[in-house]
Structures are given as structure tokens and as C-alpha cells.
Amino acid sequence: GAGVSQSPRYKVAKRGQDVALRCDPISGHVSLFWYQQALGQGPEFLTYFQNEAQLDKSGLPSDRFFAERPEGSVSTLKIQRTQQEDSAVYLCASSSLRVTYGYTFGSGTRLTVV
């Protein structure tokens, strides 16, 4: 596709529910990143994949958060037993170069936990 596609665009979850957020990166992009953006804040790093390998998951806030990219293209961010503090926009980005050249973000998934 022309850009990074994320689905769903909006998700409302009841506290304690599990959610799965999908990211379709730009075709051929090797690197994929997940960020969390709370309301009125800057994006915060969650995790990074190079192809199917998860090279850095230091930003995942708890063991309730899990990300995968099994075939090196589409990625899924899963949040188990959602809490109210998980409410945020989850952004995915992909890049064909080293990260320091900047990457293309998707429009995000807005998760609201009620």
C-alpha cells in the first residue's frame, strides 16, 4: 500500500478485555515500530522489529503487552486484561532504512478502555 495502515481506527474495550491491534507496514519495509501516544503527549517507544525479529521490547509497559510480526510484514500488538491507563493512541511506523533516517507513521488506533 501507499502508507502504513492500522486497524481498527477506534477500539472501545471494557476493562479486563483483551485487544489486538493490527499494523500493515509499507510493502518491503524491514523495520517496524510501535509507539504509544497518550492524550496531549508525545509518542513513547514500545517495541521494534527488524523483519520478524523483535530486537527491542524495552518500552512495553508490562507483561500484559505483547507484539508479534511472524512473517516479517504485518504486526499485531496485543494487550491483555486492559486497564484504564492503557487508553491511548497506538501508532505503528515502518522504515526501509536505519531508524535514524526517519520513518512513516500510520494514523494510529485510538484505544479507549471503559
Place this chain on the structure above:
Amino acid sequence: QQQVKQSPQSLIVQKGGISIINCAYENTAFDYFPWYQQFPGKGPALLIAIRPDVSEKKEGRFTISFNKSAKQFSLHIMDSQPGDSATYFCAAARDDKIIFGKGTRLHILP
């Protein structure tokens, strides 16, 4: 610990004026400093970026000034236009991470 500090939080500028946003960073290992522009409901988009061996970079109306010794950098938007109204994030990158500032909401008065 906030590694990238950005100011001001919000900024109002008259059309045609100069918008200035400032950032400071902590970690001298950062080797790339991008600025992102974000419109409501969209992801951040790369606007302009600089490496620490350069003191200034200009692209159209957008200029980054970089002061390595002070660990500070700034974005100048010349001839600001209403279409520039957005949230701007400075950032600093190293290896596999980009660390963002908290953002500046810029509003250009018509």
C-alpha cells in the same frame, strides 16, 4: 527522566510571523534530531531533520538551528501560514529508538 525537553507547550503566531520552538536533550549519544508535524487524527510526519555535525539546516520555510555544546536545537518556521497550525514534536534518535518531546501546539492566526 525526560530525555528531550520541548518548549513552549503552546504557541500562537500571527500569519506571516516567525514561529520558534525550542528543544533540549540530555544524552550526548543521540546522533539524529528530527522534527515531526502532527495533525489531529493523523500520525506524526517527518518535517525536517539534522545531524549533530551540522549547525543549521534549511528546507523551504523551515530551519533547524543546532547547538551541540549547549545540547539544544530549535525549529524556526518563517512566514507562518494557517496551514502550519498543528502539533510539532522535536525528537532525538539513537540506534533503534526515537525519543519524542511532549509537543508544541502551534496556532497561526489568519
